[in-house]
Amino acid sequence: MAPSAAPILPGSTVMVQDSRSIYNGYVGFVQRISGENAAVLFEGGNWDKLVTMRLRDLQPT
Numbered sequence: 001m002a003p004s005a006a007p008i009l010p011g012s013t014v015m016v017q018d019s020r021s022i023y024n025g026y027v028g029f030v031q032r033i034s035g036e037n038a039a040v041l042f043e044g045g046n047w048d049k050l051v052t053m054r055l056r057d058l059q060p061t
Contacts, residue, residue, distance in 0.1 A: 018057040
């Protein structure tokens with residue numbers, strides 16, 4: 001039996017794995033989950049950005 005992937009829950013740290021996204025490779029924190037989407041908070045020094053991403057495009061870190 002293959003090991004299952006870690007679940008993505010609010011508070012999880014995730015990396016974007018979507019080559020078509022400008023956020024590809026960015027690491028952020030899941031704030032909330034609704035259906036097949038997650039609100040991910042990206043922080044970068046003097047800026048913060050909350051973006052809705054598809055769960056299938058996120059990889060737990």
